[in-house]
Each structure stands twice: as C-alpha cells, then as structure tokens.
Amino acid sequence: MTTLKELAKLLNVSISTVSKALSDSNDIGAKTKKRVKEAAELYNYKPNQMALGLKNNQTKTIGVIIPNILNHFFAKVLFGIEKAARQQSYDTIVCISHEKYANEVSSLEVLTNGRVDGFIMSLSAETLAKEHVNHIKTLKRADQPIVLFDRVTEKLDCDKIIIDDQHSMYEATKQLIENGRKNIAFVSNITNLEIGQLRLSGYQKALKESDISFDENKILKLTSIENPHQSMIKFLLSQKIDAIVSADNTSGIMMINAAKDLGFKVPKDIAVIGFGDKETSYLTYPQLSYIDQNPEEIGKTATEILIERIEDKNQKHKYRTIKLSTSLTLKATS
Amino acid sequence: MTTLKELAKLLNVSISTVSKALSDSNDIGAKTKKRVKEAAELYNYKPNQMALGLKNNQTKTIGVIIPNILNHFFAKVLFGIEKAARQQSYDTIVCISHEKYANEVSSLEVLTNGRVDGFIMSLSAETLAKEHVNHIKTLKRADQPIVLFDRVTEKLDCDKIIIDDQHSMYEATKQLIENGRKNIAFVSNITNLEIGQLRLSGYQKALKESDISFDENKILKLTSIENPHQSMIKFLLSQKIDAIVSADNTSGIMMINAAKDLGFKVPKDIAVIGFGDKETSYLTYPQLSYIDQNPEEIGKTATEILIERIEDKNQKHKYRTIKLSTSLTLKATS
DNA sequence: CTGTTAGCGCGTTCAG
DNA sequence: CTGAACGCGCTAACAG
Numbered sequence: 268m269t270t271l272k273e274l275a276k277l278l279n280v281s282i283s284t285v286s287k288a289l290s291d292s293n294d295i296g297a298k299t300k301k302r303v304k305e306a307a308e309l310y311n312y313k314p315n316q317m318a319l320g321l322k323n324n325q326t327k328t329i330g331v332i333i334p335n336i337l338n339h340f341f342a343k344v345l346f347g348i349e350k351a352a353r354q355q356s357y358d359t360i361v362c363i364s365h366e367k368y369a370n371e372v373s374s375l376e377v378l379t380n381g382r383v384d385g386f387i388m389s390l391s392a393e394t395l396a397k398e399h400v401n402h403i404k405t406l407k408r409a410d411q412p413i414v415l416f417d418r419v420t421e422k423l424d425c426d427k428i429i430i431d432d433q434h435s436m437y438e439a440t441k442q443l444i445e446n447g448r449k450n451i452a453f454v455s456n457i458t459n460l461e462i463g464q465l466r467l468s469g470y471q472k473a474l475k476e477s478d479i480s481f482d483e484n485k486i487l488k489l490t491s492i493e494n495p496h497q498s499m500i501k502f503l504l505s506q507k508i509d510a511i512v513s514a515d516n517t518s519g520i521m522m523i524n525a526a527k528d529l530g531f532k533v534p535k536d537i538a539v540i541g542f543g544d545k546e547t548s549y550l551t552y553p554q555l556s557y558i559d560q561n562p563e564e565i566g567k568t569a570t571e572i573l574i575e576r577i578e579d580k581n582q583k584h585k586y587r588t589i590k591l592s593t594s595l596t597l598k599a600t601s
Numbered sequence: 602m603t604t605l606k607e608l609a610k611l612l613n614v615s616i617s618t619v620s621k622a623l624s625d626s627n628d629i630g631a632k633t634k635k636r637v638k639e640a641a642e643l644y645n646y647k648p649n650q651m652a653l654g655l656k657n658n659q660t661k662t663i664g665v666i667i668p669n670i671l672n673h674f675f676a677k678v679l680f681g682i683e684k685a686a687r688q689q690s691y692d693t694i695v696c697i698s699h700e701k702y703a704n705e706v707s708s709l710e711v712l713t714n715g716r717v718d719g720f721i722m723s724l725s726a727e728t729l730a731k732e733h734v735n736h737i738k739t740l741k742r743a744d745q746p747i748v749l750f751d752r753v754t755e756k757l758d759c760d761k762i763i764i765d766d767q768h769s770m771y772e773a774t775k776q777l778i779e780n781g782r783k784n785i786a787f788v789s790n791i792t793n794l795e796i797g798q799l800r801l802s803g804y805q806k807a808l809k810e811s812d813i814s815f816d817e818n819k820i821l822k823l824t825s826i827e828n829p830h831q832s833m834i835k836f837l838l839s840q841k842i843d844a845i846v847s848a849d850n851t852s853g854i855m856m857i858n859a860a861k862d863l864g865f866k867v868p869k870d871i872a873v874i875g876f877g878d879k880e881t882s883y884l885t886y887p888q889l890s891y892i893d894q895n896p897e898e899i900g901k902t903a904t905e906i907l908i909e910r911i912e913d914k915n916q917k918h919k920y921r922t923i924k925l926s927t928s929l930t931l932k933a934t935s
Numbered sequence: 936c937t938g939t940t941a942g943c944g945c946g947t948t949c950a951g
Numbered sequence: 952c953t954g955a956a957c958g959c960g961c962t963a964a965c966a967g
Contacts, residue, residue, distance in 0.1 A: 268944095272945095280953075280954085281953065282955095283948095283953080284953060286947090290946080294953075311743065315655070315715040315944050315945070317651050317716075318943075318944035318946090319944080322947095322959050328694070342671055343670075349696065358694050358712070359696075360692050377692070380650045381602055381651050381652075381960090382692065409602065517884070524858075524884075546671065549830070550854055552830045552855065605961070616938090616961085617940095618937060618938070620961070621962090628937075629937080651961095652959075652960035652962090653960080653961060653962085654943095655942095655961080658943070
C-alpha cells in the first residue's frame with residue numbers, strides 16, 4: 268500500500284502537496300502536479316478507503332442479508348444488487364442467514380459498526396415465523412437505512428420492494444382456465460411463508476372468479492426435500508389433473524418431470540406454470556411456462572432506493588413500498 | 602453510531618478509560634469497568650471498524666471475484682466462502698465479473714485500497730482466453746494475498762484450489778463402460794475453457810483404456826444458450842447412443858429431458874452422468890447421476906488458505922495447489 | 936488506577 | 952504556490 272506520506276517523502280514535498288496535486292487543486296503548480304501524478308501512477312497509489320471512510324463517515328458499502336444464496340431467485344437479486352451498487356461505486360458485503368434468525372442477528376451486529384452505509388435484506392423464514400423484528404428496529408434507531416425485499420413484514424416501517432404475489436398467481440391460474448383447464452392443481456414448498464399464502468390466495472381467487480370450486484385435494488404442499496417426485500407421482504395418480512401452478516421456483520420443474528414420467532404429455536395433457544426465468548425454463552423440456560419476478564430489477568430498485576436514502580439522510584421521503592410487476596411467459600403451445 | 606468519545610463524556614472519564622474498561626484491562630477498577638460496560642450496552646456501543654482497520658492495517662474482509670453468480674457451482678462456492686469467513690469473523694465482499702476481463706480489472710482496482718485483506722478469485726472466460734494476468738501480478742506486487750479456484754492459470758504463482766477435472770470425468774466414463782455402455786456421448790458448453798478440455802481428455806482416456814475408439818461425432822459442443830434441446834434432439838437422433846457424460850452442470854439435465862422426450866428410457870436406454878449435486882439432481886426425474894465438485898468444500902478451503910496467508914504474512918509456505926476430491930453419486934439403477 | 940498523547944491515512948483548513 | 956496542523960475513532964505507550 269503506497270500512502271501519501273511515502274509519496275511525499277519520495278518527492279521531497281509535503282503530504283498535503285501530494286494530496287492537492289492529485290485532486291487537481293489550483294494551489295499546485297502545473298509541473299509539480301505532473302511530477303506527483305507520475306509518481307502516483309508509478310507506485311500505483313490508491314487512497315486508503317479505511318482512512319477515507321473514517322474521515323467522511325461513510326463506507327461506500329452496502330450490506331446484503333439473504334436467506335439462501337442457492338435459491339436462484341436470491342442469487343439473481345444479488346446479481347442485480349451487485350451490478351447496481353457497482354455502478355454507483357458501492358461495494359457489496361454479503362451475509363447469508365441460512366433461514367435462521369440467529370444468523371440474521373449476528374450478521375446485523377457485525378455489520379453495524381460503520382462497516383456498511385445501509386442494508387438490503389430479505390427476512391429468514393424463522394424470523395418471519397417468530398415475528399421477531401427488534402434486531403431490525405435497533406438498526407433503525409441507529410439511523411441505518413434499510414430496504415426489505417420479497418420477504419417483508421408489516422411490523423417494520425421502512426422501504427420495501429415486493430412483487431404482487433397474489434396477482435401474479437391469479438394471472439397464471441386465469442391463463443390456464445382460459446385455456447380450458449378445469450382441474451388445476453397448486454403445488455408449493457413455501458406454504459409456511461406469507462408470500463406463499465398470497466400466491467395460494469391468487470390461485471383461489473382465479474378459481475372463484477370462474478366458478479370453479481376450490482378443492483383442498485388439489486393442493487400439494489411439499490415439505491421435506493427428500494423424494495419430492497414420489498409425492499408428486501402419488502398426487503398426480505390420485506386424481507384427474509390437467510394443469511398445475513407452482514408457487515416456488517423448483518416444484519414446477521419437478522412436476523413436469525413427474526408428469527412426463529407417468530406418460531402425460533406436457534402441456535397437452537397437463538400444462539404447468541411455475542415461478543422462474545428464461546434460464547431455468549431451459550431445465551425442462553418442453554420448457555416451463557413461467558412467472559418471472561424480475562429478480563434483477565428487484566435488486567436494482569432496492570439498491571437505488573437504499574443509496575438514495577444513504578446519500579440524502581435527512582430526506583423527508585415517507586417510506587415507500589414499491590410493488591414491481593412480474594411477467595408471464597408462456598412456453599410451448601398449450 | 603455511539604463512539605468512545607461520547608461514552609467518555611457521558612461518564613465523565615477519559616476516552617482511554619472507556620477503551621480499557623471495555624477490553625477488560627487490568628488498569629481499570631472493577632466498579633469503573635461495570636459503569637462503563639453498562640453504558641456501552643445501553644448505548645449499543647460497537648467499535649468502529651473503519652477506525653480499527655486503519656489502526657491495525659487490516660479490514661477483516663475478503664474480496665471474492667467470480668465470473669457468474671447464477672451458475673450454481675459458483676453460488677455454492679460463495680456459500681462455502683461466506684460460511685468459513687464468518688466463522689473466522691471475516692466479511693465477504695462480492696464482485697461479479699460477468700466473464701469479462703474489464704470487470705475483473707475494475708473490481709480488483711476498487712478493492713485494492715485497503716478495502717480487503719486478500720482475494721479469492723475464479724478467472725473470467727475472457728481473462729483465461731486472452732491469458733491476461735498482469736492485473737493479478739500487480740496485486741501480488743502490492744503484497745495482497747490471493748487464492749485462485751477452479752478457473753486457474755499456470756501463468757500465476759499463487760495458492761490454488763482445484764479439482765481433478767480429468768480424473769473425475771474419467772471415473773464417470775469408466776463407470777458407464779463397466780455398466781456395459783458402448784456408445785457414450787460427451788456433451789459440454791465449456792469446451793472453450795481449460796477445465797472443459799481436461800474433462801474431455803478424461804472422457805477420452807477412459808475410452809482408450811477400454812479400447813473404444815474415439816468418435817468425433819459423439820461430441821456435442823453447446824455454444825449459444827438458445828434452443829439447446831433442439832441440438833440435443835438432433836444429436837440423439839443422428840446416431841446410436843446409450844450413455845452421455847456432461848462436462849458442465851446444466852447440459853446433463855437438459856440431455857435427460859431431451860432423451861425422455863424422444864421416448865428413450867433413462868437410464869435403461871440412455872444413462873446420463875453430469876456435474877451437479879444433491880439439490881440439482883432433483884431437477885430431473887429420474888434423478889441425474891452426478892459428479893459433485895464439492896463446491897462448498899472448495900470455498901471453505903480457499904478461505905482457510907487465504908486467511909492463513911493474511912494472518913501470517915511472512916510465512917514461508919511455498920504456494921500450494923490443492924486438488925480436492927470429487928465424488929460420484931449414481932442415481933437410479935443403471 | 937486514570938488520563939494524556941501519538942499515530943494509523945486522508946482531506947481540509949489556515950498560515951506562511 | 953507550499954506546508955503545518957487538525958480531526959475522523961481507535962488503541963497502546965507512557966505519565967501522573
């Protein structure tokens with residue numbers, strides 16, 4: 268690490284001369300500037316961010332706490348966050364809560380030391396279930412800006428980025444109904460989450476609107492990860508089903524495979540719509556029709572909102588809840 | 602942000618008294634300690650990491666630069682890194698190069714300012730293709746420790762964590778041969794990478810050893826992401842194939858789907874082994890047999906090696922190249 | 936036992 | 952045009 272001091276000694280000038288020369292201050296003569304700049308280049312001088320941060324009381328870093336990086340959705344949100352942050356010269360520190368409240372708390376504690384300028388979070392399942400929010404309220408008391416996305420809670424007053432979970436599933440279900448499907452199943456491995464419930468209600472709303480009676484048996488709740496295909500096969504064999512909506516981003520894929528294995532034609536015999544995106548749609552054949560949550564957009568928006576708050580602390584903006592739109596992409600001819 | 606100064610003023614003692622009391626120094630009397638600690642607790646005091654970092658010339662942060670977070674392999678390595686780093690009280694800053702050399706350079710530059718104590722990297726495809734390594738040599742000159750994983754290069758002398766790409770594919774292919782397969786295809790979307798070539802050579806080695814002649818037509822190179830299934834179907838129809846090995850972590854999945862769509866039984870008619878892990882194996886049915894690179898282990902090892910170097914700068918350890926073992930998991934009865 | 940001081944690296948006064 | 956001094960928050964060496 269080359270420092271201003273080293274450069275100064277080397278050039279036989281004072282530290283502040285070097286500093287000023289590098290920032291093109293009018294105080295410094297042209298040839299001194301040139302000399303300094305060349306030396307800086309040569310020795311690969313870079314201002315120490317710790318020192319800068321200490322001085323300016325800002326880190327140019329945002330903390331991201333997500334429940335699970337192996338979930339494609341969260342990975343893609345992170346993708347969007349990193350990209351947007353970098354564009355504004357912010358770094359991104361990642362913490363993974365592994366769906367545990369305790370990890371969320373400790374990550375928060377570790378980072379609340381002037382290490383980051385603000386947080387972007389999606390709450391862990393455990394935090395949501397227990398309705399614990401004090402760890403985050405503490406943040407807010409410390410005047411740390413925070414933006415929640417996807418896994419949000421009403422118990423917290425802050426900026427939030429969400430999608431219309433109910434509506435997106437409503438649309439998907441309606442699409443299938445219009446396509447002539449009568450026996451539409453609902454599959455989910457996130458029934459324990461509020462967003463899972465919202466998606467279920469969207470499905471129910473669409474059914475109701477078309478006077479299709481809701482049948483509890485057409486709901487498949489996946490819990491353990493073990494042997495999902497077996498439960499799916501049993502489920503498919505137990506009743507007449509001509510379409511499936513999936514509330515998460517893997518069970519739609521698995522359902523297509525289970526259905527095909529049983530000899531059903533997809534989408535002719537059974538049409539499937541799940542959450543996903545272009546890339547994951549390639550994981551099945553025929554490709555899965557999908558509701559795209561536009562995770563990159565979520566990440567981008569969260570980052571922009573956060574940085575706005577960071578850089579204009581005293582802004583009187585009321586906290587906003589931004590509902591981003593999803594898109595429904597139909598694959599294959601149904 | 603509560604500071605020592607604020608606490609000191611509040612308690613009518615000096616700053617250093619507070620500092621010492623909090624670190625349980627013998628200098629301080631029991632009751633003073635108690636008073637200080639209670640106040641610190643009350644005001645939620647946390648030492649400012651910027652200040653600490655400046656003083657100790659360390660950030661307790663590691664920089665991770667990976668080509669693509671949406672690739673399950675890299676996501677899982679990051680998972681391992683974050684976990685291991687946290688255990689040693691290090692934070693993780695993530696940068697994504699998007700397979701571009703320029704992004705790699707700029708990420709490196711941004712972070713080489715006393716922002717991180719060291720780097721864990723996997724090189725972008727472009728960097729590897731162009732054989733550019735000067736940006737990293739610059740790092741090393743600045744005495745920044747660095748650990749490379751997976752996408753490494755011989756042109757750099759540093760710690761490296763890799764798997765035995767050739768051997769893992771050799772084992773998989775041999776497994777299929779022993780299973781009686783005669784017409785084994787090789788599918789890959791990473792033929793442009795050195796690790797892709799190594800995996801190909803492992804396949805070839807296994808064939809040779811069993812006196813099966815290598816047939817160029819049995820190699821399917823995927824390039825664009827568009828319509829992979831179409832090329833696969835064409836490929837499968839063009840010749841007799843009874844087994845497939847995939848050199849990456851998606852084409853094996855796609856191949857199973859393509860094969861099943863053509864009416865082949867998997868694995869009876871066509872057996873498939875690809876790179877993957879337990880979770881991704883559930884994305885197909887029957888489940889994909891997979892070579893697990895143990896990405897979490899890779900991340901963990903890389904982190905431990907890096908932190909070792911960071912905390913013992915002058916260590917005379919020669920740079921190590923650690924070859925981690927993979928595991929082959931066979932699914933379904935072949 | 937407690938307080939004062941110096942210095943980590945930086946930018947920004949303010950004097951010269 | 953240049954340099955000395957200060958302070959961000961912290962710890963450690965040194966005085967009292």
